Amino acid sequence: MGHVVVIGAGQAGASCAAKLRSGGYDGDITLIGAEPVPPYQRPPLSKAYLMGDMALERLFLRPEAYYAENGITLRTDTTVTGIDAAAREVHVGGETLGYDHLVLTTGSVPNRLPAAIGGDLQNVFAVRDLADADAMAPYFREGANALIVGGGYIGLEAAAVAAKNGVHVTLIEMADRILQRVAAPQTSDYFRALHSAHGVDIREQTGLERLTGDGRVTGAVLSDGSELKVDFVIAGVGIRPATALADAAGLALDNGIRTDAFGRTSDPHIWAAGDCASFPFRDAQIRLESVPNAIDQAEQVAENIMGAEKEYVAKPWFWSDQYDVKLQIAGLNTGYTDVVARKGEGQTASFWYFRGDQLLAVDAMNDPRAYMVGKRLIEADKTADKTVLADPSSDLKALMRA
Template sequence: MERIVIVGGGQAGASLAARLRAKGFDGAVTLLCAEPVPPYQRPPLSKAYLLGEMEEERLYLRPEKFYAEKDIELRLDCAVEAIDRAAGEVVTSRGRIPYDQLALCTGSAPRRLPQAIGGALGGVHVVRTLADVQALEPEVSPGRKALVVGGGYIGLEAAAVLIKSGLTVTLVEMADRILQRVASQETSAYFRALHEGHGVDLREGIGLERLLGERRVTGARLTDGSEVAADLVIVGAGIVPDTALAEAAGLALDNGIRTDTSGRTSDPKIWAAGDCASFPHGTGRMRLESVGNAIDQAECVADNMLGAERDYAAKPWFWSDQYDVKLQIAGLGTGHDRVVTRPGEGGAVSFWYYAGETLLALDAINDPRAYMVGKRLIESGKSPAPDVVADPETDLKALLRA
């Protein structure tokens, strides 16, 4: 009876545990969750849940009874403090647990503001866990002033929810434009107009110098010398892989926990999946922060823990909901040299990323048909001519048969 221990109660950890049972593994499976609640969805936290449109139980990936029915030992509120590789044990806040194979699904952690610039003041929040959002919820009330630090998807989604909740919102982005790290100028321009149209005071190319206030935030001084009032601050400055356990255990790191194509780390008994894992991709390495990757990679790792020996082939896809707009992303636009704009119906639009004549990715805005076709084209390695894609008279589905 082999014992598999999974560290991390997020999407990857829950998916890995379920996959082991689905594939017929009948040994012991222990899922260690640092939080006091069962594994849950993170994307709705800062949207439907914060808006009061979703109850906590609906966040759960599976009912708690599922784990008992599948004989998965679910240990809640059980933080892992260390990995004893020599003994083959994890050291937890509740004692030691032996393993024959160990999966690290530790996810990622939000970047926080340094204490030196006011990061420890009351009213300063990050949005990552259920506890984070529950702490933020009482502060979100009409008429209050909010400052959002960071113009990536986390910051923009937070700004949209705050506006819908009746707050006044200022958003600052240190880079020249919002979404600069992850999207084209065309996509940035679309969402800039969207947020400004909803009343967000959006300031690009301006950073945060420091927060103001004694015990609680009252405002902020920005790098251009201006000051803004703020009753609360949301820090949406990105996330970093949670590699502390792996690093302390001496595992190889490379922008995350370094794995081979199967998900195995530098220790043959230890695997990694999800936001924390860095894996081979093309001529380099990649780490993906998405629900889709967490599920697919975790299931691949589960199969390989059972001897499948299959390589993980990433199929990147993402989404973001802001106001009444749904952005769906397929592929990775890194290295693109051209963006083709395709208008859709009813104000929908999609932006197609090319490197030369090769289709790399697309951003589909309120255009599920373009997303579906583009995703399938990218995954099948097909690249329709850019001018054909740009022509609104082109039947997109016909491109799949070409």
């Protein structure tokens, strides 16, 4: 019958376990999570849950009873201390679990502000798990002063929630512009204007010198010499793959736990999926930090454990909700040389990324049609006429028939 152990009870881990059982795997399945709650959605933590618009139970991916009813042993509040790949065992405290297949869905961990600049003061938060969201929620109150460090999507989403709750928000970004690592200047300009219209003070090319306070943060000194009164701080300074267990077990790493196209690591009995895993994509080894990738990759691993031998073909897409704007992204813009802007009415807009004449990606703001057309073109390996895209009166659906 066999035993599959899944380490990491997030979106990828829960998806893998569920797919194994629904796909007909009749062996034992153990899903191990470090947090004291069943697997849950993470995206709402910086949005609906933080706003108080989503109850805890609605965060859960499945009712807690699902796991026992489907023969999945869910072990929460449990830390795996080591992997013995040669013996095919995992160490959980003083206990040892044998496995036939091991799946690492350990996710990622947030970068935190250094203690040397006050990162260890109280009221300095990251946005990564349920405990983080619960700890910071009471500070999202009318008239409070927040400093957000980092102008990526996590920082911008937190800024939107804070501003909607009446918090005075200052957001700083060391790079030349917000979203510089992940988006074109046009998308940066769009979201800078959106946040400014909601009262967020965005300061680009500005770093954090130090946080001040006696035990609890009360102020911040910025690289431009300015000083701020601060009630709480959110560090949105990126994440890194959680690879410590894999590294200690001697698995190959490459911007995460390196896997082949099937999801296998350098050990044929160990697999990886989700934020922690890097995999072949086109001519590179990449890692995708997204819910859709976590689900699709983990389910593919489950099928391959059951003998499917199917390569994982990623179809990257992402989203972000800020105020009343829904951003939908299809494709990967890496290596783009040209951006075509398509403006609609009000806050509707889309930006289309090209490498030469090849369509790579699209950022669509409140424009689901642009997103869907772009996604279908990219997945079909088709391009789009730039002149048609730039004309807001043109019919995007015609691009699909071209």
